[in-house]
Amino acid sequence: MTRLLVIGGSDAGISAALRARELDPGAEVTVLVADRYPNYSICGIPYFLSGEVASAERLAHRTAADLEATGVRLLLEHRATRVDPVARRVDVLAPGNATLALDYDRLVIGTGADSVRPPLQGLDLPGVFTLRWMADSLAVDEWLRRERSRSAVIIGAGYIGMEMAEALTRRGMRVTVVEVLPQVFSTLDPELGGRVAANLRSHGVEVVTGMRVAGITQAQGRLVVAGDAHFSRDCDLVLVVAGARPASALTATAGLELGPQGAIRVNRRMETGVEGIYAAGDCVETWHRLAQAYTYLPLGTTAHKQGLIAGENALGGNREFAGSLGTQSVKIFDQVAARTGWHDADARAAGHRPLSVDAEVWDHKAYYPGAQKMLIRITGDVETGQLLGAQIVGGYGSEVSKRIDIFAAALFQGLSVRDLEDLDLSYTPPLASPWDPVQMAAQSWLRAWEAPRREYRGRQ
Amino acid sequence: MTRLLVIGGSDAGISAALRARELDPGAEVTVLVADRYPNYSICGIPYFLSGEVASAERLAHRTAADLEATGVRLLLEHRATRVDPVARRVDVLAPGNATLALDYDRLVIGTGADSVRPPLQGLDLPGVFTLRWMADSLAVDEWLRRERSRSAVIIGAGYIGMEMAEALTRRGMRVTVVEVLPQVFSTLDPELGGRVAANLRSHGVEVVTGMRVAGITQAQGRLVVAGDAHFSRDCDLVLVVAGARPASALTATAGLELGPQGAIRVNRRMETGVEGIYAAGDCVETWHRLAQAYTYLPLGTTAHKQGLIAGENALGGNREFAGSLGTQSVKIFDQVAARTGWHDADARAAGHRPLSVDAEVWDHKAYYPGAQKMLIRITGDVETGQLLGAQIVGGYGSEVSKRIDIFAAALFQGLSVRDLEDLDLSYTPPLASPWDPVQMAAQSWLRAWEAPRREYRGRQ
Numbered sequence: 001m002t003r004l005l006v007i008g009g010s011d012a013g014i015s016a017a018l019r020a021r022e023l024d025p026g027a028e029v030t031v032l033v034a035d036r037y038p039n040y041s042i043c044g045i046p047y048f049l050s051g052e053v054a055s056a057e058r059l060a061h062r063t064a065a066d067l068e069a070t071g072v073r074l075l076l077e078h079r080a081t082r083v084d085p086v087a088r089r090v091d092v093l094a095p096g097n098a099t100l101a102l103d104y105d106r107l108v109i110g111t112g113a114d115s116v117r118p119p120l121q122g123l124d125l126p127g128v129f130t131l132r133w134m135a136d137s138l139a140v141d142e143w144l145r146r147e148r149s150r151s152a153v154i155i156g157a158g159y160i161g162m163e164m165a166e167a168l169t170r171r172g173m174r175v176t177v178v179e180v181l182p183q184v185f186s187t188l189d190p191e192l193g194g195r196v197a198a199n200l201r202s203h204g205v206e207v208v209t210g211m212r213v214a215g216i217t218q219a220q221g222r223l224v225v226a227g228d229a230h231f232s233r234d235c236d237l238v239l240v241v242a243g244a245r246p247a248s249a250l251t252a253t254a255g256l257e258l259g260p261q262g263a264i265r266v267n268r269r270m271e272t273g274v275e276g277i278y279a280a281g282d283c284v285e286t287w288h289r290l291a292q293a294y295t296y297l298p299l300g301t302t303a304h305k306q307g308l309i310a311g312e313n314a315l316g317g318n319r320e321f322a323g324s325l326g327t328q329s330v331k332i333f334d335q336v337a338a339r340t341g342w343h344d345a346d347a348r349a350a351g352h353r354p355l356s357v358d359a360e361v362w363d364h365k366a367y368y369p370g371a372q373k374m375l376i377r378i379t380g381d382v383e384t385g386q387l388l389g390a391q392i393v394g395g396y397g398s399e400v401s402k403r404i405d406i407f408a409a410a411l412f413q414g415l416s417v418r419d420l421e422d423l424d425l426s427y428t429p430p431l432a433s434p435w436d437p438v439q440m441a442a443q444s445w446l447r448a449w450e451a452p453r454r455e456y457r458g459r460q
Numbered sequence: 461m462t463r464l465l466v467i468g469g470s471d472a473g474i475s476a477a478l479r480a481r482e483l484d485p486g487a488e489v490t491v492l493v494a495d496r497y498p499n500y501s502i503c504g505i506p507y508f509l510s511g512e513v514a515s516a517e518r519l520a521h522r523t524a525a526d527l528e529a530t531g532v533r534l535l536l537e538h539r540a541t542r543v544d545p546v547a548r549r550v551d552v553l554a555p556g557n558a559t560l561a562l563d564y565d566r567l568v569i570g571t572g573a574d575s576v577r578p579p580l581q582g583l584d585l586p587g588v589f590t591l592r593w594m595a596d597s598l599a600v601d602e603w604l605r606r607e608r609s610r611s612a613v614i615i616g617a618g619y620i621g622m623e624m625a626e627a628l629t630r631r632g633m634r635v636t637v638v639e640v641l642p643q644v645f646s647t648l649d650p651e652l653g654g655r656v657a658a659n660l661r662s663h664g665v666e667v668v669t670g671m672r673v674a675g676i677t678q679a680q681g682r683l684v685v686a687g688d689a690h691f692s693r694d695c696d697l698v699l700v701v702a703g704a705r706p707a708s709a710l711t712a713t714a715g716l717e718l719g720p721q722g723a724i725r726v727n728r729r730m731e732t733g734v735e736g737i738y739a740a741g742d743c744v745e746t747w748h749r750l751a752q753a754y755t756y757l758p759l760g761t762t763a764h765k766q767g768l769i770a771g772e773n774a775l776g777g778n779r780e781f782a783g784s785l786g787t788q789s790v791k792i793f794d795q796v797a798a799r800t801g802w803h804d805a806d807a808r809a810a811g812h813r814p815l816s817v818d819a820e821v822w823d824h825k826a827y828y829p830g831a832q833k834m835l836i837r838i839t840g841d842v843e844t845g846q847l848l849g850a851q852i853v854g855g856y857g858s859e860v861s862k863r864i865d866i867f868a869a870a871l872f873q874g875l876s877v878r879d880l881e882d883l884d885l886s887y888t889p890p891l892a893s894p895w896d897p898v899q900m901a902a903q904s905w906l907r908a909w910e911a912p913r914r915e916y917r918g919r920q
Contacts, residue, residue: 011894041889043888044828052828159888299887300887301887322879322882322884327885327886329892331890336888340886365501367501367513367519369512399862402859402865405866405883405886406862406866408884408886409869412883413873424784424786426761426800426865426868427761427788427789428503428788428790429503429507430507431861431862432861434503434763434764435764
């Protein structure tokens with residue numbers, strides 16, 4: 001009977017535990033959950049804070065009772081403090097400062113990521129919050145209610161920052177988003193990020209890009225966020241959402257190797273370099289399918305997949321992680337932005353000669369009511385015609401997110417841009433065109449790609 | 461200077477003409493259009509007849525002026541009557557019964573399909589219409605207005621029949637759909653087709669399946685549709701939408717070979733067996749990518765692709781049609797049904813051992829407002845785990861149509877059901893789950909597939 005110990009009760013850890021129990025109902029599976037919120041959908045936090053989700057409990061993918069019904073043993077508010085990989089034992093700090101030691105045959109580490117705390121003055125002032133885990137979320141909610149906050153400054157315009165800009169606006173607050181980079185959602189190219197910024201502004205959000213925040217102070221009961229060039233905004237709440245870094249503090253005791261960003265090194269079987277120890281999710285380096293190399297790219301979808309594989313392999317399976325493409329989507333008000341694969345800069349860094357071409361296309365036949373244009377940018381390789389990546393910004397309801405997935409499915413298989421034109425995609429006037437927007441964008445790319453060749457042939 | 465003559469001004473013909481002009485702006489491209497409606501989106505007819513599209517002209521993909529601006533010469537109301545493949549000449553009947561003869565270097569035949577006229581009495585009565593081309597559509601519209609029709613019987617519950625059931629209901633009419641097969645939309649399996657029928661009924665449409673119509677008569681100024689077992693409905697309008705058959709009358713004169721359903725035989729380069737003659741769209745046999753064989757599967761998406769390839773190859777190109785998967789979607793009221801690839805029956809006929817598994821899954825995280833369940837059925841091969849096909853019925857707004865396209869993209873490359881689980885698909889709580897519905901369905905299939913194997917291993 002295998003004793004599987006899992007450190008971490010979020011996406012990766014729970015996926016590992018459930019998969020192990022599914023494959024071997026005899027396995028003894030224990031999950032250490034650092035907080036009181038096992039298997040919560042932390043991606044749902046903005047919708048709880050906006051008021052769209054009535055209670056925090058609704059964010060649970062599964063309840064503790066559901067999890068325990070599968071035979072998984074949950075230890076809530078139990079935090080691993082040390083791993084002894086030789087004795088195969090983990091020291092644990094339990095509620096009330098009790099300590100215990102748990103033996104394992106196989107260990108899965110899924111400790112996730114922590115919020116980046118940028119080097120700013122004032123991060124510890126009351127009313128200043130980072131936002132990643134449920135405890136952060138409940139603290140923000142309590143603050144908003146107690147202080148009846150009317151205005152917020154959000155530092156960081158990644159997807160959480162933008163979702164929170166919507167959430168707090170929905171809550172009736174005045175919101176300023178401040179981003180040090182020249183654009184919001186910098187995982188998109190500037191032209192597409194610019195559309196997201198314009199959309200935020202059209203909903204009353206102040207968006208300030210290229211602005212370095214110097215610090216946060218308190219004055220007359222309010223918070224003041226100050227930055228370069230006399231930038232200053234006072235508000236009732238500051239959210240610092242400046243990215244995530246791997247929570248890999250435990251690893252020193254376990255003797256695990258870390259990559260340059262501090263993430264645990266694993267292979268595609270989710271094995272660390274230490275016998276019997278697996279790791280998965282936001283605390284590990286991730287295999288990138290295009291780069292064919294490891295990188296740090298924390299995403300919930302990836303954590304689920306890697307957790308499942310770690311759980312399967314810990315029980316004697318032999319499965320490999322197929323790799324990430326960095327596929328992502330985000331809904332902001334009535335707009336959806338999505339991306340997959342590489343854009344110019346990363347493609348160039350990887351030795352490609354990229355060509356990126358934009359197409360502005362209707363989401364469905366323009367004669368059918370409700371048609372909206374979306375912007376699709378395709379990046380492909382000039383030498384080979386290989387598809388390298390895609391970005392879309394369009395309307396909520398325009399099937400943007402599953403259109404990016406058509407690109408993701410094509411990238412998964414290394415298709416060319418021309419192959420996109422050959423795909424047999426579905427069509428009905430209320431939902432597409434005979435050439436789907438994905439294919440119209442591919443045709444724009446192909447025209448731009450072929451034109452100089454045709455000209456050259458013409459001159460011969 | 462190549463003289464390209466195209467017979468047919470709908471999807472395939474216009475695609476061929478435009479591609480030829482794009483590749484060679486010196487080519488002399490003439491299109492014979494049998495009616496006055498070049499490049500109309502005939503898939504949009506139900507939305508014109510429902511009143512959602514204000515005027516028939518809006519259904520044009522491009523106006524005649526747009527087309528002529530590309531350098532294509534359009535001859536409206538010109539009908540080809542004879543092809544002489546040796547002299548490379550086509551006899552044409554022009555308006556006013558004038559005749560002319562046009563010489564060509566390359567000919568593309570894109571004559572499309574005609575409505576099937578089932579062997580019924582009364583098909584020629586006033587108020588009884590087939591519905592495929594713009595003339596049909598305008599005739600129906602005129603009848604509805606002039607007669608102030610209040611009720612309709614639709615014979616045939618394929619996708620046009622179902623779309624028209626919605627269209628006429630929207631127009632305030634009482635609608636009965638009569639289908640000879642035991643289910644509506646028989647391109648779906650019965651369980652899924654049953655959901656479509658239930659949806660039609662919930663919107664007030666009477667749906668009668670397994671009913672053979674015997675004939676249509678006129679009585680007291682009304683039409684009476686009579687069938688087996690004393691079935692009888694009187695109404696003001698009868699639509700006969702019982703399928704399409706290739707419009708290949710011309711072919712006898714050209715000496716072209718036809719397949720068993722009367723469609724023109726072509727190869728994947730869209731060449732007929734006769735030198736210099738290409739054919740594309742609803743009048744030809746189509747290469748099926750899974751079957752690796754030719755079949756008759758008329759769809760607008762396919763017509764566009766084949767037309768483009770015919771136009772390109774007629775100008776000296778060398779491109780092959782990648783093949784159809786029969787991908788289709790249809791919106792009926794607030795529901796979308798979609799399918800791609802093979803289902804049990806066709807998979808079995810092709811020598812597979814299919815397994816089909818259903819999953820009922822939320823379109824996005826249930827905690828986010830507006831979540832709806834969709835039914836996804838995956839068909840895979842028991843021996844190899846290969847994906848063979850998929851069907852989905854879900855809500856309009858649930859990205860059903862582009863989710864079927866994720867399956868279509870996977871089928872295109874011959875992926876396994878397990879590969880679906882490995883795809884890096886996008887996720888945000890308002891639009892998906894960390895495992896997309898497509899992947900949850902794949903996991904249901906895999907569980908059903910693996911369970912007996914696991915049991916067997918357990919017994920060893």
